[in-house]
Amino acid sequence: MIFLAPATLGFVVFYIWPTLRGAYLSFTEYSLLSAPEFNGLDNYDRMLHDSFFWNALGVTVEYVVINIGLQTVLAVGIAMLMYRLTQSITVRAVILAPYLVANVVVALVWYWMLDFQIGIVNQGLTWIGIDPVAFFGDSHWAIPTIAGINVWRHMGYTALIVFAGLQMIPKYVYEAAEMDGASELKTFWRITLPLLRPILAMVLVVTMIGSFQIFDTVAVTTQGGPINATRVIYYYIYERAFTRFDFGYASAMAMVLFAILAVVSLLQLRLLRAKESDLA
Amino acid sequence: MNLSRRTLLKAGLAGLAASAVAGCNNGAADRPAGEISYWLWDSAQLPMYAECAKLFQQQNPQYSVKIEQNGWADYWNKLVTGFISGTAPDVFTSHSSKYPLFADKDQVLAIDDFVAQDNVDLGIYQKGLADRWIGADGKRYGLPKDWDTEAYFYNSALAEAAGISTEQLNSMTWNPQDGGTFEQIVARLTVDSKGRRGDQSGFDKDNVKVYGLGFGDAGGADGQTSWSWYAATNGWKYSEGEPWGTKFFYDDPKFAETIGWWRGLITKGYMPTLAQAKSGIDSSATAAFGAGKYAITPNGSWMLGTYGQLKQVKTKLARLPQGPNGKRMSMMNGLADSIWAGTTRKEASWAWVKFLGSQQAQDIVARAGVVFPAVTASMPAAKASFAKAGWDVTPFLEPVEAGDVFAFPANPNAADVSAVMTPAMESVMGFQSDLGSLSKANDDVNQILAANS
Numbered sequence: 001m002i003f004l005a006p007a008t009l010g011f012v013v014f015y016i017w018p019t020l021r022g023a024y025l026s027f028t029e030y031s032l033l034s035a036p037e038f039n040g041l042d043n044y045d046r047m048l049h050d051s052f053f054w055n056a057l058g059v060t061v062e063y064v065v066i067n068i069g070l071q072t073v074l075a076v077g078i079a080m081l082m083y084r085l086t087q088s089i090t091v092r093a094v095i096l097a098p099y100l101v102a103n104v105v106v107a108l109v110w111y112w113m114l115d116f117q118i119g120i121v122n123q124g125l126t127w128i129g130i131d132p133v134a135f136f137g138d139s140h141w142a143i144p145t146i147a148g149i150n151v152w153r154h155m156g157y158t159a160l161i162v163f164a165g166l167q168m169i170p171k172y173v174y175e176a177a178e179m180d181g182a183s184e185l186k187t188f189w190r191i192t193l194p195l196l197r198p199i200l201a202m203v204l205v206v207t208m209i210g211s212f213q214i215f216d217t218v219a220v221t222t223q224g225g226p227i228n229a230t231r232v233i234y235y236y237i238y239e240r241a242f243t244r245f246d247f248g249y250a251s252a253m254a255m256v257l258f259a260i261l262a263v264v265s266l267l268q269l270r271l272l273r274a275k276e277s278d279l280a
Numbered sequence: 281m282n283l284s285r286r287t288l289l290k291a292g293l294a295g296l297a298a299s300a301v302a303g304c305n306n307g308a309a310d311r312p313a314g315e316i317s318y319w320l321w322d323s324a325q326l327p328m329y330a331e332c333a334k335l336f337q338q339q340n341p342q343y344s345v346k347i348e349q350n351g352w353a354d355y356w357n358k359l360v361t362g363f364i365s366g367t368a369p370d371v372f373t374s375h376s377s378k379y380p381l382f383a384d385k386d387q388v389l390a391i392d393d394f395v396a397q398d399n400v401d402l403g404i405y406q407k408g409l410a411d412r413w414i415g416a417d418g419k420r421y422g423l424p425k426d427w428d429t430e431a432y433f434y435n436s437a438l439a440e441a442a443g444i445s446t447e448q449l450n451s452m453t454w455n456p457q458d459g460g461t462f463e464q465i466v467a468r469l470t471v472d473s474k475g476r477r478g479d480q481s482g483f484d485k486d487n488v489k490v491y492g493l494g495f496g497d498a499g500g501a502d503g504q505t506s507w508s509w510y511a512a513t514n515g516w517k518y519s520e521g522e523p524w525g526t527k528f529f530y531d532d533p534k535f536a537e538t539i540g541w542w543r544g545l546i547t548k549g550y551m552p553t554l555a556q557a558k559s560g561i562d563s564s565a566t567a568a569f570g571a572g573k574y575a576i577t578p579n580g581s582w583m584l585g586t587y588g589q590l591k592q593v594k595t596k597l598a599r600l601p602q603g604p605n606g607k608r609m610s611m612m613n614g615l616a617d618s619i620w621a622g623t624t625r626k627e628a629s630w631a632w633v634k635f636l637g638s639q640q641a642q643d644i645v646a647r648a649g650v651v652f653p654a655v656t657a658s659m660p661a662a663k664a665s666f667a668k669a670g671w672d673v674t675p676f677l678e679p680v681e682a683g684d685v686f687a688f689p690a691n692p693n694a695a696d697v698s699a700v701m702t703p704a705m706e707s708v709m710g711f712q713s714d715l716g717s718l719s720k721a722n723d724d725v726n727q728i729l730a731a732n733s
Contacts, residue, residue, distance in 0.1 A: 031385065032360070032363075032364050033363060033364065033385035033386070033387060034385060034386075108561070111560060111561045112560070112561045114559070114560060115559065115560025115561050115567075116552075116555075116556045116557075116559035116560050117552075117556070117560065117567070117568040117571065117573050118560070118567055118568060118571050118573075119560055119561075134553070134555035134556050134558075134559035135559055135560075136558065136559045136560055137553075137554065137555035137556055137557065137558035137559025137560070138555040138559065139555075139710070139712070222558075224703075225558060225702070225703070225706055226554065226555065226558050226706050226710060227703045227706045227707045227710060227712065228703050239699065242357060242360065243356075243695050243699075244695045244696055244699060245360075245381070245385075245695070
């Protein structure tokens, strides 16, 4: 008990209490600078009619799909390459490197490199004869660009987890497959991927929760623009709470996001049967 | 050691309580007596305010000033967090777009009694500046410290290459139909990838190398450095009852006409698309200007230092154009020092604010040549130091001397108004909505005002 106390205290003070307080505030009108006033379900009702809220949800889902899709495929690819080609610690370290740089720094460096007028990427594109692209300024490109930056930062880390999962698959399964004359591709689809499922389920749940909470990259680059193209849900919540002093409404949106994440995670765990392995 | 659960809990609670107590009243209890905490956001102004603090301390040995500087974006977040948690500074630099809300929420101290008690002469400030700090409730919330207007920053080498003289640049006219001589000059300054100018036949507007006019954003609710002077000289006003707008006029045909002309420059290829302008780190278009990609960029006087650091281009200043009403108009905005309502050191805070609002302090500010001081008598010193840095700042001063200035649209709901107008303006400038959509945005804005009044 004693040893649990510090962690429990931290959990109660920094998680349980803020969550309960947030749930309460979501039923109030609260400007941060004066006392909260109870207003029942008003905030939730407002949300239904708030086109910015629905837009934010849509934009967030677009981000999550691109980010998770790309990241998972690339991570599995990198992990396979590492597994088959090299066991080098140096390579692993290099692959992990982007993850060790702070989010904001990564975002700003890319923001600079992808600048339309003065960025090195567009200079390069022009040089090989392609028209420069307004990566952050074009409504269609902005979310894929931000998703791409975060894929770049996270894929190495995810790859290492998948790599650890690969090492857990017993060698004899592969030997058996080889004996049966299964092709490389078939082995991957029929053996590697199914046996990776528990790891992939864990990776998907964790990265998906993280990716729904995309905020910092948006905050230091597009700040929701152009127009509303990158106003992701977390950024919208932040704007409402801290620049527009609409803390009650922001809390209500945070509660909805919480509910969405809980449902999505449960579904994923269920559908991917994360607790069982096919090895048994 | 045998710790019981109860002891641990007690210790934990005591710790929390202690930190909570220390957090109250911006830790006044822990700070040396007579110390005033003061915040500002402009790092370029930190040295001169440190000098002011030194002089203030010499004259008032019972007080000392502790200055903290945070960049613009962090500044307001920290300030608001400070208001809520009781850790805000005693005195802080305030902006006319921000203080109405703070005043509305009782976070800024009204200084009327102090001003009356000390007989502060408000006549020493540039005309109109002191009154900007009288809130919607008629109370005074700060003493002015500096002011700013807009002008064109242009690349003099590109102007010379285009055969455009300084006189031409300083006598430009503008109207929303054909853009006047201003648009002619902008067209002339625009060069495509084959070296053809915007006013020459065969000009390829899809492959432009140098844009005549650059811009950083769509202007949002105020258009301070982008469209405000065009709209103003076209006879448009932001709102009824300026500056305390109760009803906004973004649906006025005069406004739509102005914006329609402005975005027309994109169609003609004289100005980059919004996507290009907004795509990247260069939010105020100064870096692209510095790389020689824009011939002219409008901007505020507070940017003089930034433009001064651009080494690849030679930058000069030109007047804003004369509009349909026959005037050259600019927005005039300013900053002030305000006292936090929660301070326990009101007398000391007021002494510092009063000192910063005096000519003695503003002379120090003026000599640094970073901003224009609010005290009229301090202006010559500022002009001299700008001249020393190679700037003839006349284009910024003329509208003020002529009285052809208008105020930043102040409003306690500024953040909500901006949340509507920023995407609305971007949508129009990005050609995703037509000009008629501004009426809808205006309805939204007025609904917000009506709901909160």
